[in-house]
Amino acid sequence: MQLRQSLKIALRALRANKMRAFLTMLGIIIGIAAVIAMVAVGSGASKKISDQIASMGSNLLIVLPGSTTSGGLRAGPGSAATLTYDDARAVSSECPSVNAVAPEVRGTAQVVYGNLNWSTVVNGVTPEMLTVRDWPVASGRNLSQADVDGATKNCLIGRTVAENLFGGEDPVGKIVRIKKIPFTVVGLLDAKGQSTMGQDQDDQILVPLRTAQRKLFGSQFPNTIGVMLIQAKGGEALNKAEEEVTALLNQRHRVGPAREADFTVRNLSEIMAVSQQSSKVMSLLLGAVASISLVVGGIGIMNIMLVSVTERTREIGIRMAIGARERDILFQFLAEAVLLTTCGGIIGMALGAAGAVVVAKLVGWPVLVSAQAIIVAFAFSAGVGIFFGFYPARRAAALNPIEALRHE
Amino acid sequence: MKPVISLTNITKAYTIGEQRVEALKGVTFNVRRGEFVAIMGASGSGKSTCMNIIGCLDTPTSGSYLLEEVEVSGPDRDRDYLAAIRNARLGFVFQGFNLLARTTAGENVELPLLYAGVPAGERRKRAVAALEQVGLGERVDHYPNQLSGGQQQRVAIARALVNEPTIILADEPTGNLDTRTTDEVMGIFQRLNREGITIVMVTHEPEVAAFAGRQIVFRDGVIIDDKTILPQRHRDTEEHH
Numbered sequence: 100m101q102l103r104q105s106l107k108i109a110l111r112a113l114r115a116n117k118m119r120a121f122l123t124m125l126g127i128i129i130g131i132a133a134v135i136a137m138v139a140v141g142s143g144a145s146k147k148i149s150d151q152i153a154s155m156g157s158n159l160l161i162v163l164p165g166s167t168t169s170g171g172l173r174a175g176p177g178s179a180a181t182l183t184y185d186d187a188r189a190v191s192s193e194c195p196s197v198n199a200v201a202p203e204v205r206g207t208a209q210v211v212y213g214n215l216n217w218s219t220v221v222n223g224v225t226p227e228m229l230t231v232r233d234w235p236v237a238s239g240r241n242l243s244q245a246d247v248d249g250a251t252k253n254c255l256i257g258r259t260v261a262e263n264l265f266g267g268e269d270p271v272g273k274i275v276r277i278k279k280i281p282f283t284v285v286g287l288l289d290a291k292g293q294s295t296m297g298q299d300q301d302d303q304i305l306v307p308l309r310t311a312q313r314k315l316f317g318s319q320f321p322n323t324i325g326v327m328l329i330q331a332k333g334g335e336a337l338n339k340a341e342e343e344v345t346a347l348l349n350q351r352h353r354v355g356p357a358r359e360a361d362f363t364v365r366n367l368s369e370i371m372a373v374s375q376q377s378s379k380v381m382s383l384l385l386g387a388v389a390s391i392s393l394v395v396g397g398i399g400i401m402n403i404m405l406v407s408v409t410e411r412t413r414e415i416g417i418r419m420a421i422g423a424r425e426r427d428i429l430f431q432f433l434a435e436a437v438l439l440t441t442c443g444g445i446i447g448m449a450l451g452a453a454g455a456v457v458v459a460k461l462v463g464w465p466v467l468v469s470a471q472a473i474i475v476a477f478a479f480s481a482g483v484g485i486f487f488g489f490y491p492a493r494r495a496a497a498l499n500p501i502e503a504l505r506h507e
Numbered sequence: 508m509k510p511v512i513s514l515t516n517i518t519k520a521y522t523i524g525e526q527r528v529e530a531l532k533g534v535t536f537n538v539r540r541g542e543f544v545a546i547m548g549a550s551g552s553g554k555s556t557c558m559n560i561i562g563c564l565d566t567p568t569s570g571s572y573l574l575e576e577v578e579v580s581g582p583d584r585d586r587d588y589l590a591a592i593r594n595a596r597l598g599f600v601f602q603g604f605n606l607l608a609r610t611t612a613g614e615n616v617e618l619p620l621l622y623a624g625v626p627a628g629e630r631r632k633r634a635v636a637a638l639e640q641v642g643l644g645e646r647v648d649h650y651p652n653q654l655s656g657g658q659q660q661r662v663a664i665a666r667a668l669v670n671e672p673t674i675i676l677a678d679e680p681t682g683n684l685d686t687r688t689t690d691e692v693m694g695i696f697q698r699l700n701r702e703g704i705t706i707v708m709v710t711h712e713p714e715v716a717a718f719a720g721r722q723i724v725f726r727d728g729v730i731i732d733d734k735t736i737l738p739q740r741h742r743d744t745e746e747h748h
Contacts, residue, residue: 104621115609417605420564421666422594422622424587500564504601 102434109435112407120439123403126396127443127483128450131476133389135451136458138472141382143455143464145375150465151294152371156232158198158337159367160344162190162327181361183322184308186351187225190329193347196340198332201228202308202324206316210304211276212264219260220303221277223311223324231330232291239271239286242307250309254282258290258301275304278315282306334368341366393479396443397487404436404491415495416503429496436488437481444480448473509576510537511673511705512561517570517580519556530556531567532728538674538707543700543738545716546709548725555678557725558709562597562676563589575673594622598667602679604659606651612638612662613647619670637665641695657688664695668704675699677708681715693718697738 113120164182187202204223209216222228225247229236236255246253254275261270270284282304291300312321331340345364354360408415415428452468459466519531531553538544548554559565560572563579566589572580579592593599598619606615616634625633638644641661651659660680667675677696681689697718700706710716717739724732 111609413605414607417607418618418622419590420562420593420599420601420605421619422590422670424590424622426587427622501559504564504605 102430105430105434106438108431109438112411112435113438116407119403123399124439124443124446126399127393127440127480128396128447130389130393130396130483131444131447131480132451132454133392134386134476134479135448135468135472136454137385137389138382139452139455139466139468140458140464141378141385142467142469143459145378145382146467147464148374148378149371151292152367152374155294155367156234156328156330158331158334159231160329160331160337160341161365161367162329162344162348163363163365164323164325165361165363181352182324182327184312184324185322186348187324187327189351190327190344190347191227194340194343196331196336196343198330199227199230201225201231201328201330203228203326203328204308204311204316204323205325206311208278208304208315210260210264211279212273215264217260217263219257221311221315222303222305223308223315224305225308228305228328229288231328234291235289236286237289238269239284241286242305246307247309249307250313251307252280252282252310252314253285253307255286255288255305256284257288257303259299260302260304261287277304277306280314337366337368393483397440397483400436400439400484401487401491404432404488405494407435408432408491408495411495412498412503412506415498416500416506419498419500420504425496428498429492432492432495433485433488436492437484440480440484440488441477444477447480448476451476508539510573511540511542511575512538512707513571513573513576514557514561515571515573517557517560517567517572519553519560519565520568529728531560533570534725534728534730536723536730536733538705540705541700541703542721543696543706543719544708544721544723545719546707546723546725547711547713547716549711552725553728554709554725558676558678558707561674561707562599563592590622594619595670596673598670598672598675600660600663600667600675600677600680602682604651604656604663604683606659606662606666608651611648611650612643612654612665615651615662616666616669618666623670633669634665637669638662640668640699641665655688656684657691660684660688660692661695664692664699668699672704674705674707677706679710680708681710681712689715 162182182202184202187200190197191200201224206221207218208221209218210221224242226242226244228234229241239255242253242255245251254277256270256275264270264275265273270287273284274281275284276282288301288305294300306315308324312323329340329344331337341364348354348362348364349360352361418428455468456466458464514537515535517531517534518529521528521530534553534557546554546558556565560567560580563574566584567580570580571578574592574596579589607618613631613634616637617630620630620633635644635647638647641664643658643661643665646654646658646662651662654662664675680696681692684692693715696706696708706719708715708719716722717736719736720738721735722732723730
């Protein structure tokens with residue numbers, strides 16, 4: 100007997116008991132919807148995280164100064180000013196795997212325009228900063244090397260700063276005062292959004308490095324920089340760049356057995372990998388919880404199929420008497436179970452995808468209902484039907500025709 | 508002429524709990540092609556067990572059953588083999604009609620063809636032809652609950668006929684019918700029999716058995732009487748087409 104016939108008979112049997120079929124399906128619908136929604140939300144979350152990390156810039160190394168030991172007291176990275184602009188230039192010129200180096204001196208300052216003022220982060224940078232951070236200028240121009248070398252009083256401002264000081268006005272060409280020193284705004288930065296840590300990256304002003312070092316945040320070591328962002332030449336070169344930078348700085352800082360390193364090199368892709376890993380584990384856990392509901396749904400299917408076989412014992416007897424073989428009966432009931440679960444699967448997929456879209460809208464994550472998840476869910480629902488439908492179908496097929504015919 | 512059915516020394520024993528029940532204690536008889544045989548006896552006489560064996564729904568404990576000279580009772584005959592025999596050579600008519608509910612008369616009649624693997628178009632054609640043979644050609648798309656008892660039994664007869672079986676086996680075919688429809692159904696059997704179909708019918712009612720041409724009487728698992736009779740003529744036989 101052909102598959103089409105089995106399906107037709109199964110469909111008729113299900114239609115005869117619509118309410119029961121629907122309730123039985125409900126277990127599978129909920130299970131599949133949960134799996135689809137959970138996987139979509141999980142991968143949306145991990146996409147969001149990797150987007151945030153990527154907004155830092157791609158293929159990045161961060162060199163932090165510090166880990167100093169003074170009189171037995173050890174402090175963490177960033178606690179001492181040991182990196183210099185010369186270090187940055189050396190890395191830039193001597194490490195072949197490095198694409199660009201962006202040193203940075205960071206401070207907070209009150210910025211005034213007209214009668215408005217705003218407290219913000221002021222970063223002393225070189226032109227490479229925008230390359231490394233993958234951060235375009237929305238209007239105006241980038242700072243130039245001449246700005247850095249000449250310690251000019253030009254600056255770039257972020258969106259948030261522009262909104263708070265200028266409102267709707269075009270800030271380019273205007274004069275702002277940073278720590279009472281007048282600076283000309285030469286460019287407006289593109290919106291960057293929040294960082295991984297939730298900081299508003301648009302709430303900052305970029306000034307030439309030398310200007311920051313000499314005029315804004317002068318210290319006892321005028322050439323020092325805060326951190327150094329290094330962009331490698333592509334993802335494959337990242338580890339090589341890390342080695343090169345470490346070797347060069349070790350040499351320049353005379354790090355050896357007798358002297359502990361006074362800087363730390365961090366690889367951003369490692370941070371990314373860790374956060375990706377954790378969101379993957381999260382998705383897996385959610386998926387596992389959802390699968391449990393699928394198994395519960397499958398048991399419901401098995402239960403109802405057993406009831407159905409008992410109810411239709413006489414029908415089975417008739418079919419056997421007029422020549423149905425064991426496998427005809429087996430297929431008939433299997434088809435019924437699989438039809439139940441795949442219908443439930445399809446409805447569940449639609450519900451799950453809709454649920455994922457709603458959740459994504461609510462929390463602002465990208466929606467990621469992958470074709471792969473849908474295929475897997477569909478195969479899984481059919482599998483549940485075969486697995487949990489087999490025992491009842493087997494039982495139907497093994498009935499004794501005489502007893503089945505006598506069954507009331 | 509070789510017999511269609513040849514039973515030799517058939518026994519059938521069941522074990523119910525600790526007790527061994529012998530339903531058949533050595534039954535031997537032949538049925539020739541074109542015969543209309545009524546198997547009679549009280550309940551528990553073994554007639555139903557014998558019918559199940561003839562119908563390949565059950566296998567004997569010992570003895571030989573040749574259906575068209577082929578041994579079908581051997582130990583190597585598995586369930587699918589018997590199912591194939593039932594499908595191709597036997598047509599069943601039951602007491603309770605045993606039509607599938609929510610399935611039209613036409614689809615009920617098509618069922619044996621479905622399991623025989625006949626393509627859909629031909630199934631339909633043959634089903635309609637079989638229904639016409641029992642005078643229900645215009646009821647193809649009716650559901651069993653829209654048909655009277657007599658009509659339902661005629662659908663069941665059409666279903667038994669549709670595979671052009673060697674034998675029709677009828678188990679108390681009129682048990683659920685009133686006198687008038689009993690006559691009607693027996694009339695159809697007699698007509699089919701005249702057209703050359705072998706019929707074996709189990710009944711405990713002498714009036715129904717009177718329509719057959721031979722009566723075999725069972726008691727306590729053995730045959731106590733086997734006689735050829737002049738069959739009672741069905742009143743409407745001549746008017747039936």
